[in-house]
Amino acid sequence: MTMRFVVRRFFELAVVLGGLAILIFVISRVLPGDPIRYALGPNASPQQIEQMRTEMGLDESLPVQFIRLVEGSIAGNFGRSTIPPFGSVGIDIATYLPASLELAFFAMILAIALGVPLGVTAALYRDRWPDQASRVLAFSGVAIPVFWLALMIQLVVAFRLGWLPALGRIGRNVAPPIDVTGFYLIDSLLAADIGLFFHCLTFLVLPALALAASPLAMIMRLVRASMLEEMGKDYVLTARANGMPRVLVVYKYMLRNAFSATLTIVGLLVGYFVGSAFIVETVFSWPGLGRYGVRALQFKDFNAIVAVTLVVGIAYAAANTVVTVLYGWLDPRLRLSERK
């Protein structure tokens, strides 16, 4: 990956994030509805409201407010929360983000690890029963409301069968591992506590499954479609005619090509993960940024809403950058044209 490419990509990213900051600023300042009044309740006096407006800097001119917002975002200082316990939004985000990342990463791995082989199988058995089954799974996967799927998984597996815990990230009386990465799974392994690792895993599985279902279906379908496209390519025929084993042609030669085509969509899936995390975390009481965001939204926690939106935007953009870089790394043609 050339330096120029990285620099250009970061520049594009900065432009989009700058735009996003403007958009959020406009939305939060222009749309009707007064979060301050809401936060303080219907009985707040005008003085209280005025005091809070001053505290939050809402009494300043719009350009000044905007500069404050950008400054704060860069420094990680988003002001105070307007709902109890009125903590620092920046610290809240730092607390809740790792849990969200852990859930999202695990779900992503689950979706790819299951979706790719299922997609390959569906393509190899085109129009036979594995393919038909994958089609049904795919339609269900994209159509199923994630809040409903999450509740149903919770209802059946956790409440009825009692196999796995229904709520939270760790048992009520269990101490979390020493914080190194913020990922309980990794931290428990670093602490060489296998028991704790499996304990945390039991909490992670259900929300991750709910989060992974739809992306899994999409990845499966995309891999299937790309694999079918690759099947007709000349290089497949030549490789087979030259005596390469079928397994090698399918899982190395074709899949590598098919997967880079699939990757372009994985960027969009990241957006899906982020959005759905809001819902899944709420259902499973997962102490992550999504649940924090939903609470902020429900109680009109002004600063928290702005901060969560920006963080989501940054995470989304960063994930897409990673995907782009990965795509370039997987497809030498792109690298070659980049070099020229």
Next chain:
Amino acid sequence: MTSSAAETEALLDVRGLTVGFTDVDRSSVTLLRGVDLAVHRGEIVALVGESGCGKTLTTRAVLGLLPTPPLAVRGGEIHFEGIDLLAADGDAWQELRGRAMTLVPQHPLSSLNPVFTVGEQFFDLLSFQGQASLGPVGYWRPRLDRATRARHRAATIEALKSVSLPDPEGLIERYPAELSGGMCQRVLIAMALLSNPRLIIADEPGTALDVTIEAQINRLLLTKVREQGAAMLYITHDLGIARELSDRVFVMYAGSVVETGRTGDVFARPRHPYTRGLLDAVPRLSSAPIKGIRGVLPDPKTLGSGCAFRFRCDYAIAACAARTPPLSQLSGLHASACLRAEEITL
């Protein structure tokens, strides 16, 4: 097919090969209508015909690489060195492909995998060619073994040198997109010749290239095939190349062979109106006007029995529609599938 001696000696012997598929409306469509074809050891055989007549399909069937489904072999036999491949299981084919019979493909630029270097693709060939199955351990073992890597690298360089490619060491690191069509085709020829195959199937290897490059590639193929004592089945629509290259020729029309014989005989005295038409359609560097064949290839969906060429034939009679004329021997190796081969003068 033509004599009993040929039957026992043939390297590749295809008899009555029938290939078709079932269309969306459940009707059955036949694409290859009983192809008879034989290639003997060390012989160069040309398979000629218009685009769409089933030449490429025949080669894919011979290689056991028909896209099934939707296509399916409906009948016939494919013998290679005496073994009936259609009766044997799929593994028999896998052992032959790449080692005993290989392919030089039609589109060199897209026939190498775009995401791997030339060296990587040679490495896989050298390590796994002909294997029926492969697991992760089997895949990584040669990659992690320094001696194997060195040996394969040397073999790759040797192979690239043998097809006169410059700078083989540098070429190993290159991706196919960095190579020209002619270079890709040389790489592909090197791959096809890697384990001294007995039969090389060249499917219009020069069609996608410039005329001068095409000539170089053909010369290279011919030299290598003669050098290794292999046989070659050369598919082309170019009669000039067929005449120049081959010992024997098969003329295909609408999914079956309509004429065959020694190249010289067939070209000097064609015994099927279609062959005559093809010869007349070859542009020459003279002022004589080119005669084409009227009409187009019939649609295999609606083509019933009877001679498939009768719609375009000046010599067709009512009997031509009654049944499909078989390929019948005229003299020596010369055979024609025309009912009137004996009576008409072409």
Next chain:
Amino acid sequence: MTSIAPSAPLDDEPHSVAVGLGTRAWASLRNSPLTVIGFLVCLGLVVMAAFAPWIAPFPEDAGAVVKFHQRLQPPSAEHWFGTDLVGRDVLSRIVMGSRISLATAVAVIVAAALIGVPLGVIAAYRGGWTGASIMRINEVFLAIPSLVFVLVVTSLMRPSLPVTIFAIALAWWTWYARLAYGEVLSLKEEQFVDAARTSGASDLRIAFGEILPNLTSVLIVKTTLDLGYVILLGASLGFLGLGPQPPAPEWGTMVAEGREQLPDAWWLTTFPGLAVFAAVVGFNLFGDGLNDILGGRD
């Protein structure tokens, strides 16, 4: 080859069968019962919404009715989908709720297409500075996931049906702009556009009179699929308490209300969720089938 067919006249050349759109549509319908199922589900949804008060056994249950004597009853012959915390019939509420879902979906798609398509066409056709700025703005809207964007917009206003529609449409136009942009960009170079230009047609005429009609089938497919996705998004919004407020029988809101009664009163969450699922599957299958019939890409 073996059967002897009656000899055909010599000049009888075999013809290839001309396959028209109708034939192809029929063939794909027959080969894909899923498309038919999708169509029937969509039709059922429309009929249900249109005649909701006549179909629902207890249409008054859509509002703030209290029937304490029959609260939290499991599914029975009288109440197929059971009753909720205050004794309202869940089936009736689902049937009445179909109006909310369908109205949201249709309103959003119409608004989004009306804003997005012209902007996309202009951006692609004009290109240059105008096109670049439209597409940059578009990218900014896409910089956060649609759900998050819609949540933020609704939360800063007072949640209600119009606000839901406004917020989703505000996020959704970007997809239509993108689609139109991509299509027009490739169509722009086609010969018929050159022909129109040579014959002196104005830019406006070419863009909307010549190019836009070519987007029809793509837009029909996209719209059908999107109706489902908007229903899904609307329900998610309702689930998080940011959709139309109770007592409105919004499907997502109903699931959220029923969630508090888990794990005992499972029917409160199961059936409204199934309704969303069925609606989205229906539009998905139908849209996919339309795509095949109209010869779209996979």
